[in-house]
Amino acid sequence: MAKRVIVLMGPAGAGKSSVASYIKERFGIPQVITHTTRAMRQGEEDNVDYYFEDDQSFDQKHFLEEVNYGGHRYGSSMEGLERAWSRNDLASIVLDTKGGETYQEILHDQAWLWYVTVSKVEELEKRLVARGDAKQAIEKRLSSAEFKRDLSLPDSLKNKAVVIENDDWTTTKRQIDGLIQGTFGN
Template sequence: MDKKIIVITGASGTGKTTISKYLKDTYHIPSVITHTTRLPREGEKNGVDYYFETKNSFLKNHYLEKVEYSGNWYGSSEESLKKTWEKFDAASIVVDTAGAISYKKKYGKNAVVIFLEVDFETVTDRLKQRGDETKRLLSRINSDEFKRDLQIPRELVGKCYKISNKNLENTKENVNKVLKLEKIK
């Protein structure tokens, strides 16, 4: 069987991490641990939620994609994906749309891209609820990256699954359909 990477993308607050957790809890599909220079949020652990890096240590990895977002670096390394594939046939990863394009280009049919979308009002409510401070929230929703990630990039049109995540139960059903279509689990 081919190894698969389920690439979950969309703007901040669309539920990417929630869906990644659903895949892990329901199908035992682990998420590839990504790297960041941002500080951990309450309850996050190094090597579990992210590899929390300094700016110097961040630059020492081999990245499939990396991006600076709201003053912090984020990236996914080839080493982390290969380590996950040694133990599992499928893994998930949460990335922005630029990262999703990189994965699709590199892995083709083995990269199953799920684009999550939610209306702007719901996204801003979710970001407030998760504790982002107002200044950071405004900076984030006004960033070019956030605006870019609100829609499917042309490079992924016809090459990804678009799921509206207004209702979590419906979203889970749609994710189940994608896994069945892609013969994952």
């Protein structure tokens, strides 16, 4: 089987991380670990939650995409993707839609695009509150240009991405099982 990466995109609160966790537990599909220059938070582990870098080590990686957020650098590298592929020919990564476009441009058919969304936008705010995000952080996120951009699938990815409407977790898991089993027969 050719090596592929499931690119999980969608707005905050849609359930991208839940999907990544589910396919890791159910199918053994590892998640690509990304890089950051921010300090490690309590409970985080290097090489598990992120590859924690300084500016010099960050500059030595071969990034597929990178962003600067809050004065810190974040990115996904070919090195991280290759490490995930060394464990399984199929890996996953959570990105924004801009990152998804970049993966599509660089990896072509190796990027299996999944756009995770919900039918009602109001549900996203409820989920952010339920997961414990601070009220001020939620308001900032919901008004951001990135959040608004990720509310819909970019035209460049239409007819290329699988759309998963995550309104009901049981239905979502069934759809995911069908996608993976239908493609790989696991």
